[in-house]
Amino acid sequence: MSLVPEAPRPRVVMSPDGLPLATYDFGDPDAPAVLAVHGFASGALLNWHASGWTRDLVRAGRRVIAFDQRGHGASGKPHAPHSYSMDLLVDDVTAVIDTYLLDDVAFVGYSLGARVGWHTAERMTDRISRAVLGGIPDADPMRRVRVDQARAYITDGTPVEDRVTNGYLTMAAGVEGNDLGALVAMVEGMRDSIEPTPENAPTQPLLLAAGSEDGIKDSALRLAETASHATFVEIPGRNHFNAPTSRHFREAAIAFLGDGLSGDR
Numbered sequence: 630m631s632l633v634p635e636a637p638r639p640r641v642v643m644s645p646d647g648l649p650l651a652t653y654d655f656g657d658p659d660a661p662a663v664l665a666v667h668g669f670a671s672g673a674l675l676n677w678h679a680s681g682w683t684r685d686l687v688r689a690g691r692r693v694i695a696f697d698q699r700g701h702g703a704s705g706k707p708h709a710p711h712s713y714s715m716d717l718l719v720d721d722v723t724a725v726i727d728t729y730l731l732d733d734v735a736f737v738g739y740s741l742g743a744r745v746g747w748h749t750a751e752r753m754t755d756r757i758s759r760a761v762l763g764g765i766p767d768a769d770p771m772r773r774v775r776v777d778q779a780r781a782y783i784t785d786g787t788p789v790e791d792r793v794t795n796g797y798l799t800m801a802a803g804v805e806g807n808d809l810g811a812l813v814a815m816v817e818g819m820r821d822s823i824e825p826t827p828e829n830a831p832t833q834p835l836l837l838a839a840g841s842e843d844g845i846k847d848s849a850l851r852l853a854e855t856a857s858h859a860t861f862v863e864i865p866g867r868n869h870f871n872a873p874t875s876r877h878f879r880e881a882a883i884a885f886l887g888d889g890l891s892g893d894r
Contacts, residue, residue: 636678639703642728644721648705652696652725656687661890662731665695666722668740668764670801670812672702676739680874689883696725706811713818718745719752726756735886736760739873748823750831759834759889761882764869766845767825767852771816779813827855835859836885838878840867
């Protein structure tokens with residue numbers, strides 16, 4: 630018997646460029662809303678539902694709307710690199726917020742989802758009240774992936790020599806339903822996308838978090854130090870891949886989001 634409640638059926642939101650985005654709505658529709666955005670090669674249900682986030686946020690009196698980013702889960706998975714950029718990912722978040730008629734929403738993102746959240750919050754100061762951004766680096770770690778080797782492996786099984794590229798492919802292939810062609814297209818398409826910097830830091834209250842064993846911890850801490858209303862939480866004993874399952878992380882995030890119910894922005 631699973632300890633995780635059954636997930637709702639996905640509802641489709643169309644992106645501005647015509648891709649179907651699978652969204653999942655948990656909790657009381659009248660409760661304060663949280664938009665949850667997953668990391669690279671993950672998905673809404675894996676990142677947020679199977680790990681206990683939706684359960685705990687709903688218990689804390691929140692409505693949770695999660696969605697599969699383009700290239701992931703039950704959403705559209707284009708194979709053209711030009712279908713992926715930070716601007717397009719931010720546009721997808723905006724489309725979900727607009728479709729659900731959310732005027733005041735908190736953002737929770739991890740890894741790629743945290744990078745998307747950084748830029749979305751910076752552009753939507755009137756509608757995103759605060760944000761929890763876990764595992765956020767100040768540069769795109771996927772730039773180290775050898776796209777040529779990844780494509781050769783997908784096409785004809787050519788062994789991947791580059792260690793970083795092999796690690797990403799192994800991680801992505803380990804998630805049921807992942808489309809490696811779409812994910813490699815995302816890696817290539819986002820090569821020149823905007824990155825989090827002190828100059829584009831959101832002004833809303835932010836909680837940045839990273840595992841104590843995560844190689845990007847120091848860069849996440851630097852970002853927290855540059856933002857005007859940011860705090861940093863270290864997730865003890867966790868690396869980049871298992872930090873989302875940490876109860877310590879969930880409790881810190883829920884406490885931070887609870888502070889926003891008083892109207893503090």
